[in-house]
Amino acid sequence: VKTVTKSAVRQPPRGIPLDTIRRLSICLRALNRLKERGIATVNSVELAEPLNFSSEQLRKDLSYFGRFGKAGVGYNVGQLSGKIHSILGTDKVWNVAVLGAGELGTALLGYSGFEDFNLRVCAALDNDPRKIGKTINGVRVSDIAGLSGVVRRNEIKAAILTVTKTAAQEVAQKAVSCGIKAVLNFAPVTLNLPKGVHVSNMDVSCELETLVCRLANCN
Amino acid sequence: VKTVTKSAVRQPPRGIPLDTIRRLSICLRALNRLKERGIATVNSVELAEPLNFSSEQLRKDLSYFGRFGKAGVGYNVGQLSGKIHSILGTDKVWNVAVLGAGELGTALLGYSGFEDFNLRVCAALDNDPRKIGKTINGVRVSDIAGLSGVVRRNEIKAAILTVTKTAAQEVAQKAVSCGIKAVLNFAPVTLNLPKGVHVSNMDVSCELETLVCRLANCN
Numbered sequence: 007v008k009t010v011t012k013s014a015v016r017q018p019p020r021g022i023p024l025d026t027i028r029r030l031s032i033c034l035r036a037l038n039r040l041k042e043r044g045i046a047t048v049n050s051v052e053l054a055e056p057l058n059f060s061s062e063q064l065r066k067d068l069s070y071f072g073r074f075g076k077a078g079v080g081y082n083v084g085q086l087s088g089k090i091h092s093i094l095g096t097d098k099v100w101n102v103a104v105l106g107a108g109e110l111g112t113a114l115l116g117y118s119g120f121e122d123f124n125l126r127v128c129a130a131l132d133n134d135p136r137k138i139g140k141t142i143n144g145v146r147v148s149d150i151a152g153l154s155g156v157v158r159r160n161e162i163k164a165a166i167l168t169v170t171k172t173a174a175q176e177v178a179q180k181a182v183s184c185g186i187k188a189v190l191n192f193a194p195v196t197l198n199l200p201k202g203v204h205v206s207n208m209d210v211s212c213e214l215e216t217l218v219c220r221l222a223n224c225n
Numbered sequence: 226v227k228t229v230t231k232s233a234v235r236q237p238p239r240g241i242p243l244d245t246i247r248r249l250s251i252c253l254r255a256l257n258r259l260k261e262r263g264i265a266t267v268n269s270v271e272l273a274e275p276l277n278f279s280s281e282q283l284r285k286d287l288s289y290f291g292r293f294g295k296a297g298v299g300y301n302v303g304q305l306s307g308k309i310h311s312i313l314g315t316d317k318v319w320n321v322a323v324l325g326a327g328e329l330g331t332a333l334l335g336y337s338g339f340e341d342f343n344l345r346v347c348a349a350l351d352n353d354p355r356k357i358g359k360t361i362n363g364v365r366v367s368d369i370a371g372l373s374g375v376v377r378r379n380e381i382k383a384a385i386l387t388v389t390k391t392a393a394q395e396v397a398q399k400a401v402s403c404g405i406k407a408v409l410n411f412a413p414v415t416l417n418l419p420k421g422v423h424v425s426n427m428d429v430s431c432e433l434e435t436l437v438c439r440l441a442n443c444n
Contacts, residue, residue, distance in 0.1 A: 027434075027438050027439075028435055031431045031434045031435060032431055035413065035431075036415070056417065057415050058417075094434055094437070094438040094441070095437055095438050095440070095441020095442060096434060096437060096438070096441075100437045102433065108332070109332035109335060110329070112328050113328035114329075114429065117429055117430070119390070119412075119413030119428065119429055119431070120429075120433075122413070122430065125430060125437065164433065166429075166433065170337065171337055171338070187440055188437065188439070189436075190433050190436060193338075194254065194337065194338030194341070196251065196255070196275060198275065198277075204436050204439045204440065206432050206433075206436050208427055208432060209251070209338065210333065210339075210385075211250075211336070211339045211341065211342055212250040212251055212338075213247075213409055213427060214339075214342075214344055215246075215250045215315060215342045215344065216243060216247055216250060216425065217409060217423050217425050218383055219246050219312075219313040219314050220246075220423045221314070221382055221406050221423065222314020222315075223314060
């Protein structure tokens with residue numbers, strides 16, 4: 007078995023499909039469940055099938071980053087988990103800010119999905135005096151006017167945008183001017199941000215409409 | 226200009242890429258903004274560029290469904306909007322249930338993104354006696370034990386799943402047994418549901434990790 011060193015694992019993902027990264031992220035979570043159950047090895051079929059993708063797909067995804075596992079034996083759960091963390095860049099902790107402490111922001115401050123990753127939601131910001139100073143799921147809401155200082159002190163690079171659709175563009179621009187490089191956008195608008203800023207849209211209505219479209223046409 | 230009749234527009238989307246459907250959905254919202262501003266015609270560059278995709282991509286997406294627009298003039302905003310509604314199957318109203326009336330469910334009951342589409346969140350269900358009977362953003366929370374009747378009476382085909390990760394699989398299975406055909410899943414788990422049920426995962430942590438991966442590797 008070829009040993010893959012860290013520098014060999016970490017590669018610029020420019021050529022790596024976004025879906026590969028998503029699948030590896032989902033795998034990482036499944037590997038954590040296996041670790042909790044004390045399972046030490048897993049083969050690609052056992053790992054991929056419950057996640058609704060094929061073992062061939064998983065092997066192809068991993069092949070971008072080197073060789074993993076041992077023929078006839080499978081993957082060592084702990085090692086593969088460590089390597090995927092390294093591939094994803096989540097072998098170090100990333101601090102994240104939630105912009106907008108309304109209902110959605112509050113829900114995300116309590117979201118249990120972050121536990122499997124080294125993502126730490128460490129700041130919440132809002133401009134509503136009734137929200138500033140409140141503590142939500144252990145995180146104190148700060149005045150968004152002080153965003154720049156919060157971002158600098160906590161070395162925050164990524165933000166989750168949960169403000170209203172009318173405020174979204176302005177708040178996102180402010181975040182970028184404060185040093186935020188990645189935005190997970192929940193507002194149902196298309197953000198226009200400088201090149202080099204990564205934006206991912208969690209567009210609930212668009213996604214629901216896509217589902218409905220499949221229902222409307224497939225029945 | 227070739228007139229596209231409704232039956233020519235509505236096609237089974239099996240061969241249509243999911244991303245095409247997503248882009249058309251985003252276009253529809255942009256067309257609604259143009260209509261509000263009283264703009265009657267738009268060309269593919271004006272429509273696509275603010276949405277961060279190319280006019281070539283938009284024309285390719287639309288070409289799956291027939292011919293639209295007039296060379297040198299562009300699209301009639303109202304007509305194109307109607308046609309996309311028809312393509313997406315949202316020319317009729319779709320009733321949707323929110324399963325789980327916690328913080329995330331509450332946030333989604335007030336989400337403004339549905340306004341552009343014919344999606345009506347008309348039911349919220351939970352098993353917590355403290356939530357049952359409450360009204361959240363105009364929707365009364367019902368006991369999830371009565372899901373079957375709620376789904377039947379409201380002709381609900383799609384559900385938004387916001388329950389905890391430990392309850393997600395069980396609640397999703399129950400929803401499917403009650404007639405739900407499409408699930409927008411916010412729980413950070415992979416659901417295993419029968420073939421023919423459409424599942425879309427709004428996996429906040431996975432999406433955030435994908436963003437962080439790009440940050441980690443691109444800097």
